[in-house]
Amino acid sequence: MTRLVRNFPGLTTYAVLYLVFLYVPVLLLPLFSLNDGTIVAFPIKGFTLKWYAELVGQEALLQSLVNSLIVGGVTALLATSLGMFAARAYVRNRFTGREFSEALVMLPLVVPGIIVASSFLVLFLSIGLKPSLTAVILGHTFLTVPFAVAIMKSAFDEFDPALEEAAYDLGETVFGTFRRVTVPIVAPGIVASFLVTFTVSFDEFILAFFLGGDQPTLPVYIWSQIRFPAKLPNTLALGSCLLAFSVVLLVTAEFFRRRSAKSGS
Amino acid sequence: MIRLRSEASRGMALSAPATLYVGLLVAAPLGILVVYSFWSQTYVSIDRSFTWENYSSALTDPLVRHLLVRSVWIAALVTAATVVLAYPIAYFIAFRTRYKTLWLLLITIPFWTSYLLRVFSWKLILGFNGLMNSALMALGLIDEPLEFLLYNEFAVVLTLAHAWAPFAIMPIYVSLQKIDPSLLEAASDLGCSKIESFLRVTLPLTVPGIIASCLIIFIPTVGDYVTPALVGGSDGKMIANLIQVQFGAANNWPLGATLSLLAMVSVGLVAGGFVVVSNLMARRIR
Known part of the structure; x- marks a missing residue:
């Protein structure tokens, strides 16, 4: 290590500075959410938890949280189901159109958000679906399918097909094999996919903003609060809760993803 | 067969x-x-007779042209800044550290935390009283707050370079990992200096990774709404902000649809042109 540092001190310094650049905006919110002052500036005045305490019992906030949990949960369920079956086909089966299909399901990752949001709004309204949580769920499922497919593909990659063949040979039906062999083995991958797609949906703003109508999700609620300087400390506290929640979910997801990689090999 | x-x-x-x-x-x-995009808005209702009106008014409107050009320009700046800042990190992780997984x-x-909150955080960092x-x-380095930090192109580029960091690092890292070390040894055996072997072996071999990073960043950035809305001010507004207005306050959906399509076509043309040019350039370096 010391030899490397001597060889290339500039690059290591740069890497550390880059990490600081990445983490300052993320750590800033929790830091100032504990500050006993209403503006985000140095010097820090003192420690307080009152901004968090004030969040409790706010009707609109609670409702948006419930909305987000519903949207995230249903989205994660739909995206993970779609992703699981598709990933299995991509890993196991050779069929015409496989490459096209694989490329297509990754497309939502690169389409500009505003275009997805505006075109979905127009589409949904013209088929009679009003802006609502249902519309947000359909949009978020579209957005999160690539994440589910990618995670489930790595879960199936590690999974020995001989296990399924053995189950067939021993007389299990297709459904029985799926339920008693496939699902238990890729279960950690399923959990990881569920958590990741849930988090992506939970944090997503632009689609929820366009498609939610009068049912705001948590990010849309935060957006409405950002405009009021007086609400700033509460917004910081709420944002910090959201950050903590996302990180906990993703660390858990990472844990399950690794377990799925390990159990397979 | 069966x-x-x-x-x-x-x-x-x-x-x-x-x-x-x-x-x-x-x-x-x-x-x-x-x-x-071929219909038109008459007050509260949609007139469904065919018209080129939206396209002709959008393309002749100086504001639309200005915003389209600026969106593509800002997205190009963001892409360049993110990739240039990220390349050394990808290189560092691939070749200079043992703790790859940790890095x-x-x-x-940070990428997994809410995008909205990260942008909001930059607004707090760069603000006048920020x-x-x-x-x-x-620290006594300045006497009066700097005004040029927030509400301009610079703020947008900085914020997005932060938001897209892992999207730039990952593809470049993967392409660096794939490089066969014997190629670098061969280059040094044949008398290449470190810089020469970087420019003539490493860099050309990572062009696919660089192109992937550029596309992953450029395409969504052209249509970004949150960052220009929060930190862009009036100088940093982009096409997405105008599109949102058409679907919101202005209530002119046909024009909004037209603008969305124009934005998509611009993205497609620039991205396609970029892929062709960078492939040609990569061939020339080699």
Whole structure:
């Protein structure tokens, strides 16, 4: 290590500075959410938890949280189901159109958000679906399918097909094999996919903003609060809760993803 | 043979739901945007007779042209800044550290936190009474708050370079990892200096990774709404902000649809042109 540092001190310094650049905006919110002052500036005045305490019992906030949990949960369920079956086909089966299909399901990752949001709004309204949580769920499922497919593909990659063949040979039906062999083995991958797609949906703003109508999700609620300087400390506290929640979910997801990689090999 | 056919049909059946879902939600909204772009808005109702009006008014409106050009320009700046800042990190992780997994994890964690909140955080850092100014004043480096930090192109580029960091690092890292070390040894055996072997071996071999990073960043950035809205001010507004106005306050959906399509066409043309040019350039370096 010391030899490397001597060889290339500039690059290591740069890497550390880059990490600081990445983490300052993320750590800033929790830091100032504990500050006993209403503006985000140095010097820090003192420690307080009152901004968090004030969040409790706010009707609109609670409702948006419930909305987000519903949207995230249903989205994660739909995206993970779609992703699981598709990933299995991509890993196991050779069929015409496989490459096209694989490329297509990754497309939502690169389409500009505003275009997805505006075109979905127009589409949904013209088929009679009003802006609502249902519309947000359909949009978020579209957005999160690539994440589910990618995670489930790595879960199936590690999974020995001989296990399924053995189950067939021993007389299990297709459904029985799926339920008693496939699902238990890729279960950690399923959990990881569920958590990741849930988090992506939970944090997503632009689609929820366009498609939610009068049912705001948590990010849309935060957006409405950002405009009021007086609400700033509460917004910081709420944002910090959201950050903590996302990180906990993703660390858990990472844990399950690794377990799925390990159990397979 | 029978087994093969059943394998193929099973593959198609299993991937069909995801393919159809994504395919439908790509094709149907696109189709309906195209249809809408040829209609027009008359106060509260939509006039469904065919017209080129939206396209001609959008393309002749200096504001639309200005915003389209600026969106593409800002997205190009963001892409360049993100990739240039990220390349050394990818290089560092690939060749200069033993703790690859830890570094990759450290770099991806911030990306998993809410994008909206990270942008909001930059607004707080760069603001007139914000973190940066108060810190610089407390240190005695400046007497008055700097005004050029927030509400301009610079703020947008900085914020997005932060937001997209892992998208730039990952593809470049993967392409660096793939480089056969014996090629670098050969280059040094044949008398290349470190810089020469970087420019003539490493860099050309990572062009696919660089192109992937650029596309992953450039395409969504052109249509970014949150960052220009929060930190862009009036100088940093982009096409997405105008599109949102058409679907919101201005209530002119046909024009909004037209603008969305124009934005998409611009993205497609620039991205396609970029891929062609950078491939040609990579061939020339080699």
